[in-house]
Amino acid sequence: MTSIQENSRIKSAEQITEDIFRLTLHAPMIVSQAKPGQFVMVKTSSNLDPLLRRPFSIHDVSADGDLLLLYKTIGKGTTLLSALTQGMSVDLIGPLGNCFTYSGNHDVCLIGGGMGIAPLLFWARHLSSGVTKPGTHRVLLGARHRRELQPIATAFQSLGYNVDLATDDGSLGHHGFVSQLLPPILPSVQGVYVCGPTPLMQEVANQCHEIDIPCQASMETHMACGLGACLGCTIHGSDGTYKHVCKHGPIFDAKEVLWTI
Numbered sequence: 001m002t003s004i005q006e007n008s009r010i011k012s013a014e015q016i017t018e019d020i021f022r023l024t025l026h027a028p029m030i031v032s033q034a035k036p037g038q039f040v041m042v043k044t045s046s047n048l049d050p051l052l053r054r055p056f057s058i059h060d061v062s063a064d065g066d067l068l069l070l071y072k073t074i075g076k077g078t079t080l081l082s083a084l085t086q087g088m089s090v091d092l093i094g095p096l097g098n099c100f101t102y103s104g105n106h107d108v109c110l111i112g113g114g115m116g117i118a119p120l121l122f123w124a125r126h127l128s129s130g131v132t133k134p135g136t137h138r139v140l141l142g143a144r145h146r147r148e149l150q151p152i153a154t155a156f157q158s159l160g161y162n163v164d165l166a167t168d169d170g171s172l173g174h175h176g177f178v179s180q181l182l183p184p185i186l187p188s189v190q191g192v193y194v195c196g197p198t199p200l201m202q203e204v205a206n207q208c209h210e211i212d213i214p215c216q217a218s219m220e221t222h223m224a225c226g227l228g229a230c231l232g233c234t235i236h237g238s239d240g241t242y243k244h245v246c247k248h249g250p251i252f253d254a255k256e257v258l259w260t261i
């Protein structure tokens with residue numbers, strides 16, 4: 001599939017916390033091709049600084065061509081993005097990378113930590129439109145504080161999912177890591193999808209490996225091109241080969257990844 005360059009218009013720019021933002025962009029060409037788990041490369045400035053586009057997961061899409069991004073400001077590009085307002089334009093390239101896959105009619109668990117929650121909403125929407133009912137799948141979401149979690153969890157709940165929450169400070173749901181919610185659930189699901197900080201994904205991958213449950217992980221690395229040309233997004237595969245997150249991923253079978261922290 002060829003990627004599309006599209007100049008999208010900002011329909012809304014919401015500030016969720018002091019450093020978390022949700023952008024709704026009208027990008028009907030990219031949305032018409034997008035699959036859950038894919039990402040877009042975003043031009044965060046109208047000049048050449050920063051020169052490189054920044055990768056963001058497709059958080060959600062709508063039937064009328066809107067594409068949502070959920071992001072945290074951590075540096076120059078994301079700070080510039082956070083200053084954009086309704087009606088302005090954002091240049092996107094996408095959809096890029098591979099997508100989550102689901103085979104059969106079985107129950108699965110989606111587990112996301114921090115901004116790793118971003119790609120899971122589109123996936124949850126896709127699963128809820130399939131043959132299985134959302135109520136039978138499980139969603140586990142974690143963040144530092146309730147302020148970060150509540151508005152995002154609501155979007156999953158409105159799709160009909162039962163959502164279990166965890167916060168680092170105990171301000172909402174389980175007090176601790178979201179991975180601690182998984183062990184009692186794991187025996188009742190046949191697949192797990194995880195995205196978040198590497199320690200979370202490694203822990204979930206280990207838990208799944210122990211009882212032989214398939215796990216797909218959405219990997220994040222630094223990316224320069226997003227198109228397979230610069231080889232800057234390398235991770236080590238468990239088979240001794242290098243994998244390029246933008247080209248072979250970002251979604252990997254957790255068993256294919258050499259988890260070294």
Ligand SMILES: Cc1cc2nc3c(=O)[nH]c(=O)nc-3n(C[C@H](O)[C@H](O)[C@H](O)COP(=O)(O)OP(=O)(O)OC[C@H]3O[C@@H](n4cnc5c(N)ncnc54)[C@H](O)[C@@H]3O)c2cc1C
Nearest residue numbers: 054055056057070071072075076077078115118220221222
């Ligand atoms: C496939 C993919 C999907 C992503 N989806 C999202 C998303 O949905 N929401 C979101 O908030 N972020 C997402 N990211 C991460 C996002 O791309 C970075 O936060 C962003 O590029 C930072 O740009 P910046 O210019 O603000 O920061 P920079 O100025 O480039 O960097 C600031 C600091 O953050 C570090 N940093 C930058 N990027 C990364 C990274 N990928 N991993 C670890 N450290 C990094 C830098 O080393 C530096 O210390 C995704 C990354 C990938 C590869």
Ligand code: FES
Nearest residue numbers: 226228230231246
């Ligand atoms: S980001 Fe350039 S090859 Fe992956």
